[in-house]
Amino acid sequence: MMEQQASVDQATHCPVNELPIFAGLGDKFREALKKVESDAVNYSAAETIYSAGAEAQNFYVVRDGYVKLFKTTLSGKDQIIRIVKPGELFGFDGLVDVLYNHSAVPLKHATVCRIPVERLRTLGDQRPEVERLIMVRCIKELQHADERLLELGAKRSAERLASFLLSWCGGTPSGKWTPLVLSRLEIAQLLGLTIETVSRLFAQWKRASLVEEKRQALRILDLKLLQQVADSRE
Amino acid sequence: MMEQQASVDQATHCPVNELPIFAGLGDKFREALKKVESDAVNYSAAETIYSAGAEAQNFYVVRDGYVKLFKTTLSGKDQIIRIVKPGELFGFDGLVDVLYNHSAVPLKHATVCRIPVERLRTLGDQRPEVERLIMVRCIKELQHADERLLELGAKRSAERLASFLLSWCGGTPSGKWTPLVLSRLEIAQLLGLTIETVSRLFAQWKRASLVEEKRQALRILDLKLLQQVADSRE
DNA sequence: CGGCTAATTGAGAGACGTCAAATTTGGTGG
């Protein structure tokens, strides 16, 4: 919808071998990784990392911030496929296809490490461990997608939002504030709902002291109850 | 829901090297594959190949028939994640996790090739091509999942059913009969709808001569129009 | 020809979407 090619801030070298994905792989291997040329690229909100249908030339690792992957219907509705978090990979398409099948845009801002696919492929030829690693990550993604299919296909609005909030705040210790980087629109596009429904659920839960919101941060007040909502009991 | 452990018909040796996935890999490699022990297993409808939460010991290739992968909500609703077709792989979980995260049951009946994951892992150590192949397949699955997320999250009932029918009959030449292996319930569980809505849409489209149904077979009469329905024009 | 399950159809309810207005928020410049 929002078309705007990234005016990429800068492109400094990104030390691939230091990326957490490749941790625990042996020093000899890390040594080989140093040779892979890759750039650390900085994107601000509303800049496009890549668009669906574009040539899939790069593979990415998120270093900082969050990236949303989404697809758009012919009728113009966006569906967010996944929110990619720091340390996670995206842009698998290039390893298999010529074109990206979805678009990638940062939430707010993000720094990503950009690796040309042919370099990665070369590296994979020499170092099979790389492809094993990517395979493992990819299977994890698949499991995550399975879970989301269950959410979208078999759950109602309250359950979807509740389990999203739970997983979003999952890392944070109970009762602490978690920055909520997503707008209402983005939450709606992620959960297959409308802005209004999301807003109404929030309002309802705030009134019932289930959650609390301040600025762009969220705090879960009644974890137990929210979990019950997520599982459609209550 | 339907709990029933498979009383597997028989388990004859399955020549892995002859599987279409491994075609085009060079004879030397195919030679190595011969050593992999794997069984061809026959399942009839309602037999469970594996259940979510079970130990993920095997990796599978569909030889004949179709396999449905599904997850079940705590409240007991099933969502079909994917219909696995002949030549396709499933059971990736075992390569990464101890347990399966979804269940696998054949539609009607199916013969699958069952490969113990540790064998596959051993083979992968010697032959990196194997993991590359699995990686590629996995990425394809991910793209497919992306598309389904768009369907479930951003499309209404008619669009979902239309694009499902189109993709199901995709292989068949236009105007020909395609066996429809799924029950109304299974279509509903795949598309996140109810039996009734699916049935009503079928009825409507039959009346309008969009599609025709005979026994367990389906024929698309007005391809153009059905495509328009799938894209929510019309 | 029963008897069972799957599928269809109808009527009514409810969840969610749509449209529009009101309110809040965040950012900008004075």
Next chain:
DNA sequence: CCACCAAATTTGACGTCTCTCAATTAGCCG
């Protein structure tokens, strides 16, 4: 620091799509 504007969010009223519940019909196997 405050006034002001645009964008995001909230809230209300209303419409409709899809689900639910129930009854009927069709299909299939012994």
